[in-house]
Amino acid sequence: MAILLERSFPVAAGAYTTAGEASTTIKRTLKQLGVNTEVLRHVSVACYEVELNLVIHSLGGTLTLLVDPEKVTLISKDVGPGIPDIEKAMTEGFSTANEEARTLGFGAGMGLPNMKRNATGFDIQSEMGVGTTITMTFALA
């Protein structure tokens, strides 16, 4: 499938004050492309959740946006530390967020389930000491 657009955004670990900047830019970009409001909302929510996860849990990573005529794809790839038990991490209410994140009102254990709920396709791969890759697709039609 022909890629219409590809953009990558680095996301730094622990960058709480700037969390959401990549998601806001992605939302703006998709809006300019004429993506409908409903799809835009799903992408925005899932994108912000995954960006927050990079800030809260990872050692840093990259968020990549791909657009083709049929779908929007978001790929979050980090450099570690990896998720020891993905099934547990996918459980609503389970969180390993630190005190700083919790003080800001995050860490309710809603992130991964909320991403899955908003995306058409959701895939998570993780290896301890290597990193985690989350791939989400959102159908445009």
Place this chain on the structure above:
Amino acid sequence: MTVKELTELIGAKDMTPDAPKDAEVTCGYTCDLLSWVMAHGASGMAWVTVQTHMNVIAVASLMEMAAVIIPEGIEMEAPSLQKAQDEEINVLQSDKTAYEICALLAQAGLPGKKREA
């Protein structure tokens, strides 16, 4: 109900004069856990929260909310207000408690968020 009408209804101070006052408010909500709001927020929502950091504006903007209402005279930090102005998100400050604000919204006929199946 518009944001302008909402502001008058609860007697709030408008902290973001540049944000659109004719925006339609579709429902009311109160919650301070941002993770929870990310899962349950809706577009056009008037969201009451005591949280005042930048991420509040990011959530409100990404969910296309109509307004964020800060209760009990709590001050929102200047960088958050600036971000709200940039993102055209209304921030209202009220001396009332979250409970009193929600009671006024309900009395005026503003529904809660529609429960999704």
